Amino acid sequence: MTNSPHDSSITLAERLGATALVCEVFSSTRLSTSIHEVVLAGNATLAGVPGNDVMIRVATTAGAFVRRRYSVRDVDAERGHVTLWITTGHDGPGSQWARRARPGDPVDVIGPRGKVVLNERADWHLFLGDTTGLASFYRMAQSIEAPGRAIFIVEIDHSGDALTADFNEGLGVTGIFVDRQDRAKDDPSGLLRGLAAFALPPDRGHAYLFGEFHRIKAVRVALGDRGLADEDVSFKAYWRTGRENADHGEPDKSGD
Numbered sequence: 001m002t003n004s005p006h007d008s009s010i011t012l013a014e015r016l017g018a019t020a021l022v023c024e025v026f027s028s029t030r031l032s033t034s035i036h037e038v039v040l041a042g043n044a045t046l047a048g049v050p051g052n053d054v055m056i057r058v059a060t061t062a063g064a065f066v067r068r069r070y071s072v073r074d075v076d077a078e079r080g081h082v083t084l085w086i087t088t089g090h091d092g093p094g095s096q097w098a099r100r101a102r103p104g105d106p107v108d109v110i111g112p113r114g115k116v117v118l119n120e121r122a123d124w125h126l127f128l129g130d131t132t133g134l135a136s137f138y139r140m141a142q143s144i145e146a147p148g149r150a151i152f153i154v155e156i157d158h159s160g161d162a163l164t165a166d167f168n169e170g171l172g173v174t175g176i177f178v179d180r181q182d183r184a185k186d187d188p189s190g191l192l193r194g195l196a197a198f199a200l201p202p203d204r205g206h207a208y209l210f211g212e213f214h215r216i217k218a219v220r221v222a223l224g225d226r227g228l229a230d231e232d233v234s235f236k237a238y239w240r241t242g243r244e245n246a247d248h249g250e251p252d253k254s255g256d
């Protein structure tokens, strides 16, 4: 096994001010119908702070390589383990890699990446999106100091994907999983209904929106209508229905 990342990973990491490393898959476990947990053994500095992600280099079926980004769910600094929750209910190089990953497999990883982090000044935090956001939502919420409040509104494809987590004692936690049923994957109406059902607390809040491009766009507008200022909404489209992410891992954000 080579211990040196691919030249392109080293160059890219330098440009991004991040680290490129060859990690080994420590374990890969199917957690639910749509989510695989992959634990990477390498170096915990790749994981950065809650809200950060890593970029992994995976092969396509045509034999080329692309990068895919996955938020860090958990980190074990002592063992150098970084845990990812990867959605595998669709076909793409990233999801195939997660499904097939075996202990000992080498993988090029660049991290930490990402700009959205917890707003320490907020009294309550609203995490809203789909299953691709769960890892980040839970890691961020687990870093909230009590007293504080975390609200989750997450759309899922299958009831088994309603994975839960443990939080700091003294943290007020409210959440709903919205079942997508037969709605299209870019249909925001489920999340919008979930949001409409919540009375947002009166003090200062911050919303974090991660998930499918069209859903995130619609929910952003709805939060503005509910009175949240732009500076109190952090958002990132993670993927886009019907279009594969670009080779650097970002979804196409052009057009409607």
Ligand SMILES: Cc1cc2nc3c(=O)[nH]c(=O)nc-3n(C[C@H](O)[C@H](O)[C@H](O)COP(=O)(O)OP(=O)(O)OC[C@H]3O[C@@H](n4cnc5c(N)ncnc54)[C@H](O)[C@@H]3O)c2cc1C
Pocket (backbone or CB within 6 Å): 053, 068, 069, 070, 071, 072, 085, 086, 087, 088, 089, 090, 091, 092, 093, 094, 095, 096, 114, 131, 132, 133, 135, 136, 185, 236, 237, 238, 239, 240, 241, 242, 243, 244, 245, 246, 249, 250, 251
């Ligand atoms: C900063 C960042 C953090 C992210 N964190 C996570 C994370 O923690 N966990 C996670 O699972 N994903 C995460 N994503 C999203 C993930 O990178 C994308 O879903 C990516 O498209 C998956 O790559 P792929 O090779 O499997 O599919 P692609 O080759 O990109 O796409 C193939 C096909 O599958 C569809 N597709 C892609 N993703 C999904 C999906 N999730 N559900 C349904 N259809 C899909 C596409 O529309 C396309 O038609 C993150 C993305 C970003 C930018």
